[in-house]
Amino acid sequence: MLKRYIFIKRNNLGRVIIGNYKISIIVPIYNQDKYLNKSIESIINQTIGFKNIELILVDDYSTDNSRNIIKEYAKKFKNIIPIFLNKNNGTPAIPKNKGIKKSTGDYIMFFDPDDYLIPDICEKLYDEIINEKCDIVTGNAIFMIDNTPYYNIRHNNPKEIIHPIKNYKNYKNYKNFHCWGTLYNRNFIEKNNIKFINVKTNEDTYFVYKSFFNAKKICYLNNYYGIIYFIRNEKTLSKTFSKEILISTIDAFTQIRELLIDMNVTFDEDPFLINIIMRLYEKWEIPKKNEKYIYEEMLKYKKNNKLPKSVSLHIRFGEILLEKKYFILLHYYRQIILFILNQKFIQNKINNKYKDAVKPNDKIYNIVSSLRYY
Incomplete structure (x- = not known):
């Protein structure tokens, strides 16, 4: 012993x-x-x-x-x-x-x-x-x-x-x-x-x-x-849409955003926020059966919140995170995915994430x- x-x-x-x-x-x-x-x-x-x-x-x-x-x-x-x-x-x-x-x-x-x-x-x-x-x-x-x-x-x-x-x-x-x-x-x-x-x-x-x-x-x-x-x-807790997990994930990144603001780290024009978006949405695929519920919830917010006609997507996303208007995010879902995939560094990350298999001659x-x- x-x-x-x-x-x-x-x-x-x-x-x-x-x-x-x-x-x-x-x-x-x-x-x-x-x-x-x-x-x-x-x-x-x-x-x-x-x-x-x-x-x-x-x-x-x-x-x-x-x-x-x-x-x-x-x-x-x-x-x-x-x-x-x-x-x-x-x-x-x-x-x-x-x-x-x-x-x-x-x-x-x-x-x-x-x-x-x-x-x-x-x-x-x-x-x-x-x-x-x-x-x-x-x-x-x-x-x-x-x-x-x-x-x-x-x-x-x-x-x-x-x-x-x-x-x-x-x-x-x-x-x-x-x-x-x-x-x-x-x-x-x-x-x-x-x-x-x-x-x-x-x-x-x-x-x-x-x-x-x-x-x-x-x-x-x-x-x-x-x-x-x-x-x-x-x-992974869930690969499918869940209001509870969605809110928890956004809450985590909202706190990160507030943390970095307090530390005077500027990132709205930086890939950091895009990385947050990727982390948020890579967790689930939202099935068709949930889309009606999602958009109904989104519309509740849309009635009382006039969204600007032209916005910088990732800056607006950060503002929504800070305001915790969760279901407005879902309104941007498809745009966000396209926005993410068009970022060169994310394409490189996806392509190179698991680059090489371990070979028999590796120690x-x-x-x-x-x-x-x-």
Whole structure:
């Protein structure tokens, strides 16, 4: 059984920290018993040494065998911290925020319980964040789609250091920034009060942008692949139209817009807002049977709101987001889709998103091939 040597220290904000962990890994869990064992084992087997990791497993009131699996691991390892919530919150945001509050490691990482960590990711990211003295370090991912592994977009520059707080417009990679497979300096997170917003979808997008635009220094390991991200049906709440999910998604992006306005980040003429539109509408295909309901709701707003005859579509879209007039958005649905597809950078993103399949001669092939049916 792992021994834990406890000592007391204070972080830069004066908060008392009890522990000896380099990294706290926070895992929100809801009904993931099919994948949980293998995911946890991928953390236990990290080359940095599991004694250096604090693993916080936050169960959002699972109804399957997830809780029992968590309890069994917590019995074996003192550095596995279980948190059992007394009701389901319908969003990973609350479990993640509770995990941050409970964590004691110098650095923080978030992990989905149905994905898989490559054995050296913690060591690789930790060494980089220490050596570069940055707020955030992140790499790339391998996507497992229909049991076939694919690389994400590759870059000629294997390592990139950026300073987004100075001038974010110089950096093209911010729209590919993600929460998983990323290591955060805990002092940076606490100092800037960075949390996940309580919405049902896109709760991590707010966290990603707030952390990105507050960071003084970020290290991108463009050609390092440290996480296997599984594209599963259950990862998406819904692929069909839902008023609840629509409102939740727009609410998330409305809060992002307000956040960036507060931070004096101007973006109305920037691809950022187009990226928001793409993220909003890529989630569902609205079936014909719902169109009557959609337009009826839209017309309720149209009677009381005279829309300008000529508008800049993406600026008007941003205004509607801020005003939360959700169903006016649906009036623009077809125009928005055409507008999105005509953007060159989005065409490139769609064409290159999953560029190359992992080949048998790749050093990572043995790992991903063993997970084909996981």
